[in-house]
Amino acid sequence: MENNFDVIIVGGGASGLAAAVEAARAGASVLVLEKNHVPGRKILSTGSGKCNFSNLEIGPSFYHGAPAAFLKKTFAALPPAAVLAFFDGLGLLRTEGEDGRFFPRSMKAQDVVGVLINELAAGTARVSTLTEVVAIKPGSVFTVEACRVPPQWDKKSPRGEKLVFTAGKVILAAGSPCYPQIGGTSAGYALLRGLGHTVSPASPALVPLKVREPFVAELDGVRLQAALRVTAGGRTVAQARGELLFTSYGLSGPAAINVSRAALAALGEGEVFAEADLFPDTTEGALFRLLSERAARFADRPFCHFAAGLHNDKLMKVLACLAGAQWQALCGRLEPEALDKFAALLKCLPMQIKGSTGFEDAMVAAGGCAPGEVNPATFASKKVKGLYVTGELLDIDGDSGGYNLHLAWTSGMLAGRDAAKH
Template structure:
């Protein structure tokens, strides 16, 4: 069906994507007395906000800084984070009735524990500030035209063509397809000749296959506080054994720094020395078996699972130097070679994306395409687990708004 030509003169910009970045951008533009139109593919805005943190929305992190972000250019995010700080995020939401409460590691959640309250702030403000939102609008193309852009979208089988001087691509990344995620932002960037950094799932569970799979399956449901590392990063948080491999916060974190074919390493008792602990215990009770001792540190199920690697039936008094070396190596240097990851549908975010070389760090405008801006997840700026990616979304939305 041919698109209807509608010459729009009352929108200063069209924002493609009604997620965290797009919503913040629209609101901040409204504060500046300008008007935007948000085109959202889903039947409501903020779909990923609503499911984040188990529906509670970890909307920022008190310790967010460029250090917690992965990018080909580690300095790129500094400008955005200087323009919109964590304090700005906290103040913004407090102004509109959202008080934060800190959980672990600086993670900030609404006191209400309701992600919908975060989305409500934006929908109310968009309404009050005259920012228009059109949902179920599937954008088909973005073209340059007459010094600006034409955007074609389809809704209920009908195509509409809009024009605007500026366009913001805030369409997110590839996770999670059932939430409407697509590669639209990357396709637009490629169309305009912008470089893309290879993308991959990030903050994603890792899979174990082959001869080791059964060992992990038997431990499904066991959660252990660990240090997980490779030669790029290290994290101390819980890991979770599953029937298909490993998950939990520490695994999700290291996954962003892992590549197929590589090992990761796990210290199953961080900040302790297992050899010293056992030696202290055997002075008191040398007849205790290694199995019973380990069952006091871990679950019985996990201690029993170590029987394939350690002499768990021996009593502590009879452990040899070789036994201690094996125990130390296993507990403090557990070596894992994942087969892969659970893919975009189980990933929290995407790493890679539109190359930061193509964008102004001060405005997030494409250097080659004046008037075209990229923000949020589709840019090659990927944060850690724990509210960091929301902070980038808010900051990038704010920065773009100042330059529309």
């Protein structure tokens, strides 16, 4: 294999592939080095396989880590519409889902990867899979040391031959440690530190939450629409509305994932509670009236008849138990406090958050390369001439809704264009 290129891209994920397309279109010779057996492996798992690749509304307020002024410059250099035009140009039709989320029209993440790979195959860029970069040495040109590696599922085969490449520019697009089972790694942070960049510790964001209350195990698998409020020291630190999924360990689903970043940050400073409103469209007064009328109507019937059809049956049983209402006891014999408590729990089910399920389940990582050390309009390193840092490797993480992929495409495209300049 030829070993000298204009641009070498470390990591063939979202930002690396976007960078490769743009650098190759600008006439550079491009090599993408990817340690997985296929490029874009993480993209395939995004949006539950449907790939929520951007959003109608993009702006600095949907991101954390970087100051708004940084991202203003980024979106001025490459307006969000230019990313949509990029995918239009690749032949990807799109459709708009809830909250302005964009998906491929086929609802298949494979198509997003497909159009990127097709474009690279039709151009001059080369992609070398099962090739892990182990060192990047700056000089008059960069020396990039890599190693052939077996696919992730092959735990027995040894690492293969060592490879050495040179390039005028290097784009570091190695992603974060999230989802190590599909290739997430901290390797990019080590490469960055080796090049003199400041890397803040990574922590999981957009991740399911573990709670202390054992009752959640009984609700495992219950999905419902809820409003979730997170409090710390009596102060609201985050709220979200949407689908909430109870799991054996705690809370998942979009509502929980959307509050996770703030909840975990607050956990470093003290106790953190999540309060789930399980009847978010009904006011407390209206709910209480509904339950009182229902209790009067079912006075000579057991509580389980009163609860049937009100909400999810597993949830009803657990809340009845927490409220001290006996499942088989007659409604008419209920202590009034039990009904009040039951109503109160439906509007505010408190749970204490004790942590997250970690990088294995996190969609994105907070932490990484200090944004101040790269140019916001090109993603060129301010520390090492000719180096670029893109995507999740940066200490910028977005809300759920297509924001993380949008920034991966944006930073990759800007870096690819700039790196191709002589």
